[in-house]
Every structure is written in C-alpha cells, then in structure tokens.
Amino acid sequence: MKKNPVKDKKRGRTPATEEARAEKRAAKPAAEKRKKAEDKMFSRFHYLLLMAVCGVLRLKFRAKSRLSPAFLAQKKEGAMLVLSNHVSPFDFAWFTTPFLGKKVSFVVAETMKYSQPVFAGLIDGYHAIVKKQFYADYTCIKNIKRYLEAGISVILCPEGKVSADGRTAPMAFAVAKLVKWLGFHVASCVISGAGLTRPKWAHSSRKGKVVCEMDMLMSAEDIAKLSAGEIMAKIDSALAHNEHAWQAENGVVFKGRRYAEGLE
Structure with a gap:
C-alpha cells in the first residue's frame, strides 16, 4: 500500500520529522539505561540521610567549612576529584557537607563494611566506592572514573588510613598517576x-573546633601539562598538615575526659 504524501504532510509527517522520531525512539532505551546506571551510583534517600547525620556531627563538634571562590565555582560547574587528608574516623562528616545540593561520593575502605553491620547498610545504600586497602584496586579505580563521568564528585583520602599522630602520612606515587589518568579537575x-x-586511638571524643578548608588544586588543563612527579609534589604540598602545630598556632582548647584512654 502506497503512502499518500498529501495526507502525510497534513499529519505533519515528512522524511525529516520521521527521522527525528526514529532517533528519539532509539535514544529512549539509551537514556533509560543511563538512568538505571546512575541510580546504582547515587541514592537520594541515603544522600539526604548522610547529610542529616553529618549536620548533627558538625553542630556537636563545632565544625566549619572554608570554601574558596574557585572551589564554589567548580562545584557549580561540574564534578571534581577531591583529595583530602585523613585525621579522624568522622572525616566523612566534614568533607561531604560542602557538597550539599550536589552529587558526591567517597572512597571507603572495605574493612569498614565488616566493622559494624550498620556501616555495611549505610555504605551499600549510599553506593560509596569501596576499596581494598594497601594495594591497587582496579575495580575501585574504574568506579572513580565512572562516577566522575556521571557528574558525581568523588572524595579520596590518599593516605589510605586515619593518621595516628595527627600528621599527614606519606602518600603513594600511584595517586599522581591516577590523577593524570582521570584528567578531571x-x-x-x-x-x-x-x-x-x-583521635584514631581514642575511646571518647573531645569538644573543640574542626575546620574543613577546600580549594581547587589543579584544573584538567593543568594536569594535561604536568608530569606525574609535578602532580605528586603539588599533592604533597597541599595536604601537608600537623594537628598539634595547628592547635598551637590557633590556641584551640579541646576539653574532654580520659585523654589518654586508648593509648595503651
């Protein structure tokens, strides 16, 4: 049966519109597939739950964020990789809240899932990126790239563990290679x-002050021009920190009980 070109024209059917409709139909399954993939990487419910828990911890420990204009601009523009020092088990509460309103995930040690059942539920529900400690985890590396490409910022602590003495520990050179390979801000x-x-070893908390400072370290364009060695030097310099020197310089008093409990 031949198509009537006059009737087709009246119905708005032309070769161009038919082609556009065909493309739209073809794009729909791809969009649905992409949405399902994103749902596996991000849970709005667990995101809001995490932000609420972090908000309570920030109030309890008098935590403040200092965000540079460059960081705020990039937060608005798109995903980034964040490299952070790691001084306490509660660091997730300090470095995730600056991303309120934007999608963010973080890399967490696989052992956290087995330390307490509640952690396993929260980590799995939030779709945090799990990593095996102390050696290269190819699955973790792939997931970091996948999250960034999906527009989800990722926070990574290159030290690999919580500092026991409050000073930034040596970081593996592989971190610079990862930054180079990812190519993100x-x-x-x-x-x-x-x-x-x-403190990592303590059985109780102290009341004092927590400050979380975020700034842009390297743009994707900078990373393309820098060698892995130059990138590593920038990371070492940016994350260098000593808790006790900071306390002395700022005169912050931490109040609590049983200060030495847990050192034995």
Missing part, C-alpha cells in the same frame, strides 16, 4: 582539629 581538602576532637 582536582580540589584539595585540609581538615584541621578533627584528629584532636576524636
């Missing part, structure tokens, strides 16, 4: 006071 996060508020 990189921000730095320096947390001060959290290691004195709740």
Whole structure:
C-alpha cells in the first residue's frame, strides 16, 4: 500500500520529522539505561540521610567549612576529584557537607563494611566506592572514573588510613598517576582539629573546633601539562598538615575526659 504524501504532510509527517522520531525512539532505551546506571551510583534517600547525620556531627563538634571562590565555582560547574587528608574516623562528616545540593561520593575502605553491620547498610545504600586497602584496586579505580563521568564528585583520602599522630602520612606515587589518568579537575581538602576532637586511638571524643578548608588544586588543563612527579609534589604540598602545630598556632582548647584512654 502506497503512502499518500498529501495526507502525510497534513499529519505533519515528512522524511525529516520521521527521522527525528526514529532517533528519539532509539535514544529512549539509551537514556533509560543511563538512568538505571546512575541510580546504582547515587541514592537520594541515603544522600539526604548522610547529610542529616553529618549536620548533627558538625553542630556537636563545632565544625566549619572554608570554601574558596574557585572551589564554589567548580562545584557549580561540574564534578571534581577531591583529595583530602585523613585525621579522624568522622572525616566523612566534614568533607561531604560542602557538597550539599550536589552529587558526591567517597572512597571507603572495605574493612569498614565488616566493622559494624550498620556501616555495611549505610555504605551499600549510599553506593560509596569501596576499596581494598594497601594495594591497587582496579575495580575501585574504574568506579572513580565512572562516577566522575556521571557528574558525581568523588572524595579520596590518599593516605589510605586515619593518621595516628595527627600528621599527614606519606602518600603513594600511584595517586599522581591516577590523577593524570582521570584528567578531571582536582580540589584539595585540609581538615584541621578533627584528629584532636576524636583521635584514631581514642575511646571518647573531645569538644573543640574542626575546620574543613577546600580549594581547587589543579584544573584538567593543568594536569594535561604536568608530569606525574609535578602532580605528586603539588599533592604533597597541599595536604601537608600537623594537628598539634595547628592547635598551637590557633590556641584551640579541646576539653574532654580520659585523654589518654586508648593509648595503651
């Protein structure tokens, strides 16, 4: 049966419109597939739950954020990789809240899932990126790239563990290679006071002050021009921190009980 070109024209059917409709139909499954993939990487419910928990912790420990104009501009523009020092078990509360209103995830040690059942539920529900400690985890690396490409910022602590003495520990050179390979904008996060508020070895918390400072460290264009060695030097310089020196310089007092409990 031959098509009537006059009737087709009246109905708005032309070769151009038919082609556009065909493209739209073809794009729909791809869009649905992409949405399902994004749903596996981000849970709005757990995001809001995490932000609420972090908000309570920030109030309890008098935490403040200092965000540079460059960081705020990039937050508005799109995803970034954030490299942070790691001074306390509660660091997730300090470095995630500056992203309120934007999608963000973080890399967490696989052992956290097995330390307490509640952690396993929260980590799985939030779709945080899980990593095996102390050696290269190819699945983790792929997930970091996948999240960034989906528009979700990722926070990584290159030290790999919480500092026991409040000083930034040596970081593996592989971090610079990862930054080079990813090719995304990189921000730095320096947390001060959290290691004195709740030291790694302590059984109780102290009341004092926590400051989370975020700034842009390297743009994607900078990374393309820099060698891995130059990138590593920038990371080492940006994340260098000593909790006790910071306390002495700022005169912050931390109040609590049983200060030495847990050192034995």
